[in-house]
Amino acid sequence: MPEMPEVQGLSTFLAERAVGRTITRATVAAISALKTYDPPIHALQGAEITGAARLGKFVVLSCGAELHLVFHLAKAGWLRWFNALPTTLIKPGKSPIALRIALDDGSGFDLTEAGTKKSLAVYVVRDPQEVPGIARLGPDPLEPGFTRDVFAGLLEGRRMQIKGLLRDQGVIAGIGNAYSDEILHAAKMSPYTIAGALGADDIDRLYQAMRTTLTDAVAAASGKPPADLKDAKRAGFQVHARRGEACPVCGDTVRSVFFADRSLEYCPTCQTGGKPLADRRLSRLLK
Incomplete structure (x- = not known):
């Protein structure tokens, strides 16, 4: 998408x-x-x-x-x-x-x-x-007024998983399945983390990862004709759509969790303490 x-x-x-x-x-x-x-x-x-x-x-x-x-x-x-x-x-x-x-x-x-x-x-x-x-769009994360404190306010009290919150267009506009994977990898955060449970340091790290990831991707897309945009998007991915490949940060194998109409990709070493995620929507880490 x-x-x-x-x-x-x-x-x-x-x-x-x-x-x-x-x-x-x-x-x-x-x-x-x-x-x-x-x-x-x-x-x-x-x-x-x-x-x-x-x-x-x-x-x-x-x-x-x-x-x-x-x-x-x-x-x-x-x-x-x-x-x-x-x-x-x-x-x-x-x-x-x-x-x-x-x-x-x-x-x-x-x-x-x-x-x-x-x-x-x-x-x-x-x-x-x-x-x-x-x-019903939420704020645009690259707008100048979208500060760290504005972002923290959107997370406060939310009992949903952070992956789902980043994809919710009514909360934050413009992020979908692919870039939420990339943002969470850059932030070294599990997609199943509960948004409202994030501490101040976690919020700082996630906010910076979001701004940097999106800013870099927008810059990569800038000036390209439509025919070249899809390849430019794929070329910038670290984990999304790279199941089975080596994580460019740590070398661990990128893994997927499959849902009915999509999948998410993540690196266990970078994001989940080395533990793979169960391939079910509501599961926690495998024990």
Whole structure:
């Protein structure tokens, strides 16, 4: 799933390539992806793109103050950019394309989604806050106002595991499965640690790991076209998606815990005192 760094990379790319261009055509190829009807999708036709921004894992393309194209790529979605947009007709249900946006200079992009589980979401709204997922976002961890004390306040009294808290978009915006693994590895912390039980030193370490990990990943994504962002993301991972490989810090074998629709990766030596985690969602350390 694209997370904050990749979505930031996409929004920066669109700010450079699409802002100032006029939308000549917006074609919905997967009607299930379009989550709004007012304003209608054809309201985008003839609108000039005036801004591109990221909110959590959402990309917002603004066409003036009162018309916005918002999309969330979900688990298997992506943006494919074309300097010269293909002229072939899109056949609904016959391709991975969910939405095609054509621009006045002949360029444009497709939003695509692989697999059979379709979760990619597109919205045309007058205000981005009309999108339910944006309205409930927590603070962005790279905003200047997101201080260590603000972070500590979000943890206070929470009885949930720290891995789940980092992924909760209503608590902190933009972090998903991959970067929560990377942050916890950098902080030398078990994903099963209870958030509200963290001491001051633990909070300091986790906050610094979060800021550094995300800042470095955003920098790695900066300036890259969409086609290169996925490889840049994978190249920076220390543990996520590296099950069976050697931890680059200590040399121990990276392990996984599998759930119904995802897995987490961690290093036992760095994060759990050398003990492997049981491969069940609610388990504690194996005894």
